[in-house]
Amino acid sequence: MDPFMQAAIEEAQQGLAEGGIPIGSVIVHEGRIIGRGHNRRVQQGSAIRHGEMDAFENAGRQSAQTYRESVLYTTLSPCSMCSGAILLYGIPRVVIGENQTFMGEEELLRSRGVQVEVVQDPTCVALMRDFIAAKPELWNEDIGE
Numbered sequence: 647m648d649p650f651m652q653a654a655i656e657e658a659q660q661g662l663a664e665g666g667i668p669i670g671s672v673i674v675h676e677g678r679i680i681g682r683g684h685n686r687r688v689q690q691g692s693a694i695r696h697g698e699m700d701a702f703e704n705a706g707r708q709s710a711q712t713y714r715e716s717v718l719y720t721t722l723s724p725c726s727m728c729s730g731a732i733l734l735y736g737i738p739r740v741v742i743g744e745n746q747t748f749m750g751e752e753e754l755l756r757s758r759g760v761q762v763e764v765v766q767d768p769t770c771v772a773l774m775r776d777f778i779a780a781k782p783e784l785w786n787e788d789i790g791e
């Protein structure tokens with residue numbers, strides 16, 4: 647297991663333990679995690695705190711150069727909001743835990759030159775599958791349905 651995907655999974659598990667949606671993300675620059683986060687929509691009553699957005703926020707204000715040298719790891723295929731942030735800051739590479747439970751904007755990312763890699767990790771799939779089965783209304787709310 648890639649240690650950075652493992653870190654994203656740990657974030658997702660922490661979110662689940664908090665009663666939230668189990669999606670985690672880390673942003674890695676030069677082999678070091680500069681931002682990590684998990685979905686906090688439920689915990690914070692937030693409209694925007696998806697796992698990737700939380701990782702961006704926790705990374706704080708970074709230079710354009712730093713973003714352009716970073717890799718974003720996320721346990722789930724990124725939605726349109728998070729893909730927008732990835733494109734805005736010019737993140738060149740995204741590693742995705744799985745896209746079986748939700749297909750995000752991977753084609754958009756690829757069309758804009760982002761290197762997208764999907765690992766289909768069984769732990770990531772199980773986290774979402776179990777969560778969607780247990781709390782379908784929370785999940786639908788998260789993706790605007």
Ligand SMILES: [Zn+2]
Nearest residue numbers: 696725727728
């Ligand atoms: Zn998102």
